[in-house]
Amino acid sequence: MSLPVPYPAEFARQLLRDMLRIRRLEERAAELYGEGKIRGFLHLYIGQEAVAVGALHALGPGDAVVATYREHGHALLQGVSMNAIMAEMYGRREGCSRGRGGSMHLFDARTRFFGGNAIVGGGLPLAVGLALAERMQGGTRLAACFFGEGALAEGAAAESLNLAALWQLPVLFCCENNLYAMGTALARSQAQTDLCAKVQAFKVPARSVDGMDVVAVYEATRMAVEQMHAGHGPCFLEFRTYRFRAHSMFDPELYRDKAEVEAWKKRGPIHTYSAQLKAQGLLDETGLDALEAEASAEVEAAVAFAEAGSLEPVEDLLRDVYTPERTP
Amino acid sequence: MIRTTYREALREGLREALARDPRVFLMGEDVGRYGGTYAVSKGLLEEFGEQRIRDTPLSELSFVAAGIGAALGGMRPIVEVMTVNFSLLALDPLMNTAATLRHMSGGQFSVPLVLRMATGAGRQLAAQHSHSLEGWYAHIPGLKILAPATLEDARGMLWPALQDPDPVLIFEHSTLYNLEGVLDEGAAVDIHSARVRREGRDLTLVTYGGSLGKALAAAGQLAGEGISVEVIDLRVLHPLDDATLMASVRRTRRLLVVDEGWRSGSLAAEIIARVVEQGFYELDAPPARVCSQEVPVPYAKHLEEAALPQVPGIVAAARELLGRG
Ligand SMILES: Cc1ncc(C[n+]2csc(CCOP(=O)(O)OP(=O)(O)O)c2C)c(N)n1
Secondary structure (H helix, E strand, C coil): CCCCCCCCHHHHHHHHHHHHHHHHHHHHHHHHHHCCCCCCCCCCCCCCHHHHHHHHHHCCCCCEEEECCCCHHHHHHHCCCHHHHHHHHCCCCCCCCCCCCCCCCCCECCCCEEEECCCCCCHHHHHHHHHHHHHHCCCCCCEEEEEEHHHHHCHHHHHHHHHHHHCCCCEEEEEEECCEECCEEHHHHCCCCCHHHHHHCCCCCEEEEECCCHHHHHHHHHHHHHHHHCCCCCEEEEEECCCCCCCCCCCCCCCCCHHHHHHHHCCCHHHHHHHHHHHCCCCCHHHHHHHHHHHHHHHHHHHHHHHCCCCCCHHHCCCCCCCCCCCC | CEEEEHHHHHHHHHHHHHHHCCCEEEEECCCCCCCCCCCCCCCHHHHHCCCCEEECCCCHHHHHHHHHHHHHCCCEEEEEEEEHHHHHHHHHHHHHHHCCHHHHCCCCCCCCCEEEEEECCCCCCCHHHCCCCHHHHCCCCCCEEECCCCHHHHHHCHHHHHHCCCCEEEEEECCCCCCEEEECCCCCCCCCCCEEEECCCCEEEEECHHHHHHHHHHHHHHHHCCCCEEEEECCEEECCCHHHHHHHHHHHCCEEEEEEEECCCCHHHHHHHHHHHHHHHHCCCCCEEEEECCCCCCCCHHHHHHHCCCHHHHHHHHHHHCCCC
16 A cells, blocks of 8 residues: 555654664564573564554554553554663563563553553453543543454453443454464464454454555554544454564474565565655655664664663562552 | 341442442443342442443453453442352453552552452352352452451442552352341441451451351350350451451460361461461460361252351361360
C-alpha cells in the first residue's frame, strides 16, 4: 500500500524512524543477550515492527495498551523511554518495572502501558476491563490489546471477544498473525484458520491487513479507531506478519525452513518502506543515514544508561508485594 | 443492634458500598436478574441499575480478569464468583495477574479488586461445589484473604476491602448465609487482625469462617468439663496476624487448629509451623489440628459429615491435648 493521502513528509519519516528504533534496540538486545548482560526470556519482534508502529501511531493519547511478552516495540511506541526499557532488561532499578519484570514485563503507568504479559491470551480480558472502566467513567479513551494468533486458541480470547461484543466495549483487538505459536503453525493448532471468520462469529467486526506494510497498518487502525469512537463496540484487526528471528533466544527453530524465512524477509517492513519513501522523494540516502544514526545513538545511550544503572537493594526484596499504607 | 442474617448483612455491606462510591460496581454470574446464587444481591439491580449490577456470561476467566482491568482503569469492582470451585477457572488472572502485577510493575500498578465467593461444604453438594480452597489462595503473596464468620464481619469487611489498594478475596462459607443473629452496628471491623471470640486459659483453639460456630460449640461443651478454651477467629487468612495468635498461645501454652481445608499443606499446617517457630519452648504439648479428611467431599450426608471437622472431633482433640483423652 502506498501513501493513500499525502502524509506530511515528517510523519512518513517518523514511521520509518520508529521502526528503525525498535529494530536497532532489539538487535542490540540480542547482542547483549549473547554477552550475558540480558538474561531470562527474550522474545524479539524483528520483522513485525510495522504493526506496533502503524497501529500505535493511530491510537490516541491516553488510550490504554496491553501487550504480550514480545512487547519492546509496543512499549517504545506507547512512549516508554528506551532507557527505561533497556534498564529493565538489565534488571536495573531504573528500569520501567524497577528490574522486577525484565524483558517480558515492561509496564508504565504514565503512558498507560499495562504490560508486558506472559500468559498467552491473558491480556485480552484485561483490555476488556480497562475499556469497561473507561466507559463506566464516561471517558472516550480506547483500550487496545496486542497478541499473537496463538492466543486465539485460548478460552480467554473467546470469552473476551464475547464480553466485549456483548457489552459493546471499545476494545481494539490487534492480532499479530506471524503464522507460528512458538513452533506450531496455525493450521496445526486451530481448525478455523480464517481468523476474521472466527472472530466474526462473536459479532466483532474483523478485518485482515498486510502487517508488513506500515501504512496499511496505520490506515486500518485509524479506521477502526474512528469506528470505535462512533460507538460501535469492539474491533478486531488481523495483521499478517512474520517474525524473522526465532521465537525466543532458546528456540533452535526446527519447524520452518530457511527459504520461507528468506521469502518473508524480502518483504521486510523497513527496507520496503524506506524504498517507498525514496521513490516518492520523501527521503534520500543522507536522510536515511541520519535516521539510522539517530536510532543507533538512542540505543547506545540506552545501553550506557542501563550500564550505569543501580541494582535494587536486596533489603527491598519484599517491596511492592502489597501497596504501602498511604500516610494520610 | 439489629436482628438480621449473614446474607442480609452482606447485602447491606454491598448496598452501602454502592451508595458511597460511584466507582463501585458488582459483577458476576446471576448477580442481577436472578438476585445472586445465594440471594445476596437480591434487589440491588432494581436499586442501582444494570450498569452497576452486571450479569456476566459463564466466563469466570474473563470476567475476573475484566475486573482486574476495571480496577486498573480506576473503578472499584466487586466480582462475585459462585463458589471457590469455579474460581479455579480464573486462577490464572488471579494468581498470574492480580497477585503479581504490583510487583512485576515495580510498584506502579495496584489492583484494587474485591472478589467474593462462597466456599466450604455441609450442604451435600458433593465435590465440585464443596471445597475449601481459601488456604490455597492464602499461599499467594500479593493477595489478601478474608473469611467473615460473623454478621459484623459479613457487613463490615467489604468497605475496608474496597479501600484496600490490593486484591482482596472474601470467602463466605456457604453454610453461613442463613446464620441469624443480632448485629452490633457499632462493632469495629478491620481487615488486618484476628479476634478472640471467647476467652480461655487452658487451650488456644484457632479457626475461621464456617468452623467458628463448631469451635465455639466445642468450647462450650469443654467448659462443662472444666476445660477453658480460648477461641480465636483468624478472620484474615493472609497475611496472618501472628501477634494475636502468639499472645494467646503464650498464655494457654496449648494450640489446636480447626480448618475445613485438607490436612496436607493446609493453612492449619502453616499456623502450627509458625507457632512452633516462634514459641516452641512455651508449648506444654505438641500442637494439634482437626482438618477435613483427605478425600473429595462426598455427597452422602454421613460421608460428608465424616469428611468435615465436627464438634465431637474438636472436643476429643482438645481433651487429648490436655492429657484427658
Ligand atoms: C497460557 C500460556 N501457555 C503457554 C505459554 C508458553 N508460550 C509462550 S509464547 C507461546 C506461543 C504464543 O504464540 P502466539 O500467541 O502466536 O504469539 P507469538 O509468540 O507468535 O507472538 C507459548 C505457547 C504461555 N506463555 N502461556
